Amino acid sequence: AQRVTQPEKLLSVFKGAPVELKCNYSYSGSPELFWYVQYSRQRLQLLLRHISRESIKGFTADLNKGETSFHLKKPFAQEEDSAMYYCAQLTGGGNKLTFGTGTQLKVEL
Amino acid sequence: NAGVMQNPRHLVRRRGQEARLRCSPMKGHSHVYWYRQLPEEGLKFMVYLQKENIIDESGMPKERFSAEFPKEGPSILRIQQVVRGDSAAYFCASSPPGGARTEAFFGQGTRLTVV
Numbered sequence: 001a002q003r004v005t006q007p008e009k010l011l012s013v014f015k016g017a018p019v020e021l022k023c024n025y026s027y028s029g030s031p032e033l034f035w036y037v038q039y040s041r042q043r044l045q046l047l048l049r050h051i052s053r054e055s056i057k058g059f060t061a062d063l064n065k066g067e068t069s070f071h072l073k074k075p076f077a078q079e080e081d082s083a084m085y086y087c088a089q090l091t092g093g094g095n096k097l098t099f100g101t102g103t104q105l106k107v108e109l
Numbered sequence: 110n111a112g113v114m115q116n117p118r119h120l121v122r123r124r125g126q127e128a129r130l131r132c133s134p135m136k137g138h139s140h141v142y143w144y145r146q147l148p149e150e151g152l153k154f155m156v157y158l159q160k161e162n163i164i165d166e167s168g169m170p171k172e173r174f175s176a177e178f179p180k181e182g183p184s185i186l187r188i189q190q191v192v193r194g195d196s197a198a199y200f201c202a203s204s205p206p207g208g209a210r211t212e213a214f215f216g217q218g219t220r221l222t223v224v
Contacts, residue, residue: 006151032210043112044152044200044215086151090210095165096142097209101151 002026002091006100013077014108021072021103023061023087032090033070034097035061039083047072047085057081077107111135113203114183115216122191122223130186130219134203141184142213143176146198158184191223 003026013019025031035047048056050063050070061072070087084104088097114133122128134141139159144152145168157165158178169176173191178184188195198220202213 004151043217044202046212049212092154092157092165092167094208094210095157096154096168097152097213098154099144099152101149 002089002098004087004089004098004100006085006087006103008103009101010104010106012106012108015079016076019072019074019077019081019105019107021085021087021105023070023072023100025068025070025087025089031063031065031068031070032094033061033063034088034090035059035070035072036086036088036099037083038086044086077105079107079109081105082107113201113214113216115199115201115219117219118217120219120221122221124192124223125190128188128191128195128221128223130188130199130201130221131183132186132201132203132216133183134201135214138203138205138214140204140206140208141178142202142204142209143184143186144200144202146200146218148197152200155186188221191221193223196221196223 005024033050036044037047038044059074084102086102087100091098116131141158143155146152154168156169156176173189175187198218200218201216204213
């Protein structure tokens, strides 16, 4: 079965520090990967997808097939980045998203 | 567009009762997904439906759980004879015709508590 692993339940950084949220996926020839974010009291929403190669709110994520990783990075954390972040992989022939357990990012002043 | 609407937001049921969770997808979306989140766990896929069809129910428990997405009206996740272990947050998501490959839009969830 496809698995998505986020090893950190909680990541605490100071404002202005770099952020890296780790995500590893199980091998799948051409994976389709996403990062979803849930801010406090809001619904889960798409942050970015690897296929778009986009930067959203200063976040980027690079697919590393050799390490089967899709880590989320931001050079300078902001207070408003505090949220729950979920890595997800499209599985089941493209029918569903398999989510990691999530990482709570806390940006402290 | 109001987004994916789930109701109720909170549902309390006694053991043995039935729970009905409703999900209205975004306008124009024909794909609906249900996920369950147990405490301290991530979202687990349950079922994927299109209008009047179940496409993938590989994550649904074999007994007591069923889902439908009728031609008219919301998608319904039904849990019969609930047990304490069914207590969880249930999330619905919908996608435009491209499916989850494009983007999944999530509702705010229904928190089911079985007492």
